[in-house]
Amino acid sequence: EDKVVQSPLSLVVHEGDTVTLNCSYEVTNFRSLLWYKQEKKAPTFLFMLTSSGIEKKSGRLSSILDKKELFSILNITATQTGDSAVYLCAVEGGNEKLTFGTGTRLTIIP
Amino acid sequence: DAGVTQSPTHLIKTRGQQVTLRCSPKSGHDTVSWYQQALGQGPQFIFQYYEEEERQRGNFPDRFSGHQFPNYSSELNVNALLLGDSALYLCASSLTGGSGYGYTFGSGTRLTVV
Structure with missing residues (x-):
């Protein structure tokens, strides 16, 4: 079964800080890894x-993928309040469906 | 260019009732996938429809069923609602054989079961 683990689960930083979000995965017949931002729906x-x-x-x-170690990171520099989300x-396997992680809730304090 | 349209946006139902959610895919897409997103969780795959057939299914009970119409639109039906079915239901459309760029999500239906 495909699996995605994200860390941290939540993160609170001040505006202007840089953050790194982590994603590790296990998937059969890897096709792609995708990052999404979800603000409301x-x-x-x-x-x-x-x-x-x-x-x-x-x-x-910015984002980078390491297929050998099965992880990806998402970096956000000079964070702004609008980055709160x-x-x-998610990973897409050979069966053309997406398996999502739990998500990281990022809160930017002004 | 119309994206994915879901209806209704919000819904309140009582335990034991049945509910139908609807999804119109993005123009040019032929595949519809449904996801359940509980509060504080990531979306969980329910099932996927292609050519009016359920192509694959996640770990959800038979109370969850669906349909795809010739115009590629889709419905998600949930019978015998439980409190635990309260969630945001997302529909994503794509083109079979396309890349991961091609997943387009709707704004979802927020279902509350009381």
């Missing part, structure tokens, strides 16, 4: 990673 797509060692960047957010990590 619909998860919104951040990154998809398929290859090891290649960093994806979008503004202050739940960050979800």
